[in-house]
Amino acid sequence: MTDAPAARRGIPGATVARLPVYLRALAGLAATGVDTVSSEELAEAAGVRSAKLRKDLSYLGSYGVRGVGYDVVRLREEIARELGLQYDWSVAIIGMGNLGHALAAYSGFATRGFRVTWLVDEDPNLVGSRIAGLTVIDMDALATQPPAGLIGVIATPPTAAQSVADRLVEMGVHSILNFAPCVLAVPDGVEVRKVDLATELQILAFHEQHARAELGPLADLAAVEVADARQEATS
Amino acid sequence: MTDAPAARRGIPGATVARLPVYLRALAGLAATGVDTVSSEELAEAAGVRSAKLRKDLSYLGSYGVRGVGYDVVRLREEIARELGLQYDWSVAIIGMGNLGHALAAYSGFATRGFRVTWLVDEDPNLVGSRIAGLTVIDMDALATQPPAGLIGVIATPPTAAQSVADRLVEMGVHSILNFAPCVLAVPDGVEVRKVDLATELQILAFHEQHARAELGPLADLAAVEVADARQEATS
DNA sequence: AGGCGCTTGTGAAGGCAGGCACAAAGTCGC
DNA sequence: GCGACTTTGTGCCTGCCTTCACAAGCGCCT
Ligand SMILES: NC(=O)c1ccc[n+]([C@@H]2O[C@H](COP(=O)([O-])OP(=O)(O)OC[C@H]3O[C@@H](n4cnc5c(N)ncnc54)[C@H](O)[C@@H]3O)[C@@H](O)[C@H]2O)c1
Ligand SMILES: NC(=O)c1ccc[n+]([C@@H]2O[C@H](COP(=O)([O-])OP(=O)(O)OC[C@H]3O[C@@H](n4cnc5c(N)ncnc54)[C@H](O)[C@@H]3O)[C@@H](O)[C@H]2O)c1
Numbered sequence: 001m002t003d004a005p006a007a008r009r010g011i012p013g014a015t016v017a018r019l020p021v022y023l024r025a026l027a028g029l030a031a032t033g034v035d036t037v038s039s040e041e042l043a044e045a046a047g048v049r050s051a052k053l054r055k056d057l058s059y060l061g062s063y064g065v066r067g068v069g070y071d072v073v074r075l076r077e078e079i080a081r082e083l084g085l086q087y088d089w090s091v092a093i094i095g096m097g098n099l100g101h102a103l104a105a106y107s108g109f110a111t112r113g114f115r116v117t118w119l120v121d122e123d124p125n126l127v128g129s130r131i132a133g134l135t136v137i138d139m140d141a142l143a144t145q146p147p148a149g150l151i152g153v154i155a156t157p158p159t160a161a162q163s164v165a166d167r168l169v170e171m172g173v174h175s176i177l178n179f180a181p182c183v184l185a186v187p188d189g190v191e192v193r194k195v196d197l198a199t200e201l202q203i204l205a206f207h208e209q210h211a212r213a214e215l216g217p218l219a220d221l222a223a224v225e226v227a228d229a230r231q232e233a234t235s
Numbered sequence: 236m237t238d239a240p241a242a243r244r245g246i247p248g249a250t251v252a253r254l255p256v257y258l259r260a261l262a263g264l265a266a267t268g269v270d271t272v273s274s275e276e277l278a279e280a281a282g283v284r285s286a287k288l289r290k291d292l293s294y295l296g297s298y299g300v301r302g303v304g305y306d307v308v309r310l311r312e313e314i315a316r317e318l319g320l321q322y323d324w325s326v327a328i329i330g331m332g333n334l335g336h337a338l339a340a341y342s343g344f345a346t347r348g349f350r351v352t353w354l355v356d357e358d359p360n361l362v363g364s365r366i367a368g369l370t371v372i373d374m375d376a377l378a379t380q381p382p383a384g385l386i387g388v389i390a391t392p393p394t395a396a397q398s399v400a401d402r403l404v405e406m407g408v409h410s411i412l413n414f415a416p417c418v419l420a421v422p423d424g425v426e427v428r429k430v431d432l433a434t435e436l437q438i439l440a441f442h443e444q445h446a447r448a449e450l451g452p453l454a455d456l457a458a459v460e461v462a463d464a465r466q467e468a469t470s
Numbered sequence: 471a472g473g474c475g476c477t478t479g480t481g482a483a484g485g486c487a488g489g490c491a492c493a494a495a496g497t498c499g500c
Numbered sequence: 501g502c503g504a505c506t507t508t509g510t511g512c513c514t515g516c517c518t519t520c521a522c523a524a525g526c527g528c529c530t
Contacts, residue, residue, distance in 0.1 A: 014487060016441050020434040024416060038507065047418040051489055058509055066495045066508045083437050084444030091436070098340050102333040103432075108416065112433045113440070149447065151439050174446055175439040177432075181259060181343065183282040191442040193435050197338075197412075198347045199255040200428050201326070202318050204386050204410040205348070206251050207426040209319030211409055212384065249517060273477065286519060293479055301478045302526040 011082070015056045019079050021046045022053070026076045038069035085113035090147055092118035094164050095156030096126050096136055099179055103155060104132040114151070118142055122160075139167055146171035158182040165192075246317070250291045254314050256281045257288070261311045273304035320348035325382055327353035329399050330391030331361050331371055334414055338390060339367040349386070353377055357395075374402055381406035393417035400427070 025045035029037055039057075043050040057063065057070070063078050064070045080086060091114050093100050100119070109116055119136045121127060126136050152168040154161050154176060161180035168176060174190040181199070184192050260280040264272055274292075278285040292298065292305070298313050299305045315321065326349050328335050335354070344351055354371045356362060361371050387403040389396050389411060396415035403411060409425040416434070419427050 012487070017434070017438055019441075020431075020437040021418065023437070024433075025418070040507085045418070047420070049489070051491090052487090054508065055488085055510080062509070064508050065497085067497050067506045069507070082441070084440040085437065087444075089436070089440050089443065098337040102337040105333050106432070108433055109436070112437065114433075114436050149443055151436060151443065175443045177435055177439060183256065183260070183280070185282070189446060191439060191446075193439060195430055195432070195435060196255075197341070197430070198259075198343055198349075199252070200412055200430060201324070201344070201349050201386060202255040202258070202320065202347070203252055204412060204426060204428060205319040205324050206254075206317070208324065208384055208386065208410045209322075211424060211426075247517070275477085284519075286521090287517090289478065290480080290518085297479070299478050300526065301524075302476050302528085304477070 011059045015059055016083075018046070018048065018052075018056055019083055021048075022056070023076065023079050023083070026072055026079070030072050030076065035072050036069045037072055037075075039064070042070065080113070087149070088113055088115045090115055090117040090150045091153060092116075092120055092142060092150055093153045093155055094120040094139070094168075095154060095160070095180075096121040096123075096131060097155065097157075100155040101131065103153065104134070117147075117150075139164070143167065143171045146173070148172065151175045151177065153177045153179070154184075155179045246294045250294055251318075253281070253283065253287075253291055254318055256283075257291070258311065258314050258318070261307055261314070265307050265311065270307050271304045272307055272310075274299070277305065315348070322384070323348055323350045325350055325352040325385045326388060327351075327355060327377060327385055328388045328390055329355040329374070329403075330389060330395070330415075331356040331358075331366060332390065332392075335390040336366065338388065339369070352382075352385075374399070378402065378406045381408070383407065386410045386412065388412045388414070389419075390414045 022042065025042055026037075028045065029042070039050045039054045043053040046053065054064075057075070060078050060082055063075055091109065093103050093116060096104065096119055100121070104116060104119055116132075116134070119131055119134050120139055120142050121136050122138055127138050129136050150173050152165075152173045152175070154164050154168075156164055158180040161178060161182050162184060165176060165178070165184045165186060169186055169190055176184070176186070176190065176192045178184055178192055178194045179196075181196055184194075186192055257277065260277055261272075263280065264277070274285045274289045278288040281288065289299075292310070295313050295317055298310055326344065328338050328351060331339065331354055335356070339351060339354055351367075351369070354366055354369045355374055355377050356371050357373055362373050364371050385408050387400075387408045387410070389399050389403075391399055393415040396413060396417050397419060400411060400413070400419045400421060404421055404425055411419070411421070411425065411427045413419055413427055413429045414431075416431055419429075421427055
């Protein structure tokens, strides 16, 4: 914006998704006292190719020095600024079941520019109780003070996820992280990202099955066969 | 393979990643008694464009009927088979902390072709205890019976993740789901997928910042400013 | 039995992302 | 002060993914 002349709009989505990885790699390097890093070294730490890394960083501007590399501290600041981490973003977790509890107790948020500010549930037994130093409230209470820039984390059962999302959108939230295994319909301008365990495992199962098929055409499928014998064998 | 003449190799990765979503949408439709669905309807339920859906399904073969649509039951079977879900895959969760507990207690696995079979930790206080009906063991015990087709889920702190991954690879595992925020180095042929909270939030923060910038050039940044006043204001 | 309308499956085109390779640019040593 | 070495930034090319658009195919209705 006004204070970032080099930051042109239109950073590719794929690049944005990798910036946090670079940021973490840089944090690791900084912790070991390194103060300058080449694209080759940083790429190695981030698990990408160096050409890709350089192209990604070039979208932020020219913060490298040819023949030397990147200044670790400087690059961290630039990436963090690009991601908007110069602010502490508020996070509301909706649904304080097994997963919600684990998330609330997780310390990894605070260390990275995020502050869990609200814990929400609809269960009367939970509302009012204290978890990880916060008092659980209900959606109505959250709606009374909807801060701009709030990020909503949905950890309710899938059946409730859409209605929760609707209420969040209603109160002006336009960034949602969804743990419920379902598709959320939201208006344009609202960004939903999903974390889906079952999907990830199924993708792994696909690769596992194919890796196996390649090792041997009829390799023994040691995975437990499904108990209920299926009648139609072939089709 | 032998019983699937239509299943040609080389399904694009992007398509594989969407198949689980289609599968879930189909399950929802089947539950409501629908027995035939058009690409338009299914695409709507899955949150994608109908053309994309049709192209994705075409990689599996021609299971649709022109002028009618797809048979819900049949399509579910075909997708499930392609993903390798005719088997129950064994899952080992390594690291029984906050997250590991939540995962072990999660019922969403079993219902989708996955069976949590081993819970692993190195903490002597945890090894031997029972969680969600299973006895926690250590890595050595897991290594004595490494079943082919095992999927490893890493839920340890990031510092331990690489060594855990190494041991899993050693015992023949080549599908890993990593919850620890770090990059894992593995040999070719081993598939690692990561679930990374902090990354997802940071990506959301990026979009949040830009959505805000578009609404008004100098819109009020209501997000709490970082407490430690930063000396260098602009650059 | 034949036409009509609906939906699939897919060729073609456009866009985006990844990788290669090298010129530009800056540093270090002498 | 200059040359040689190192590393960045980027133009180009290749391949994958997405979207469009339509012909082929199927069932239903008359
Ligand atoms: N637990 C896991 O490891 C895990 C893993 C992957 C995905 N998930 C998904 O995460 C979600 C939560 O999982 P969980 O195990 O914590 O479930 P849970 O049943 O333990 O907790 C759900 C919580 O949401 C609350 N809730 C329900 N409707 C609500 C509403 N309308 N508004 C506010 N709160 C509401 C309930 O009171 C309950 O406390 C589920 O969708 C699940 O599929 C969980
Ligand atoms: N809790 C969350 O909500 C959450 C969210 C996102 C990411 N994560 C990540 O998931 C991981 C686990 O988080 P957590 O909150 O459960 O941590 P935790 O500290 O509660 O649990 C870690 C567990 O791993 C075990 N462990 C450590 N080293 C081990 C080894 N070498 N072999 C086997 N077990 C070992 C420990 O004994 C402990 O029980 C962390 O990397 C964390 O960053 C957690």
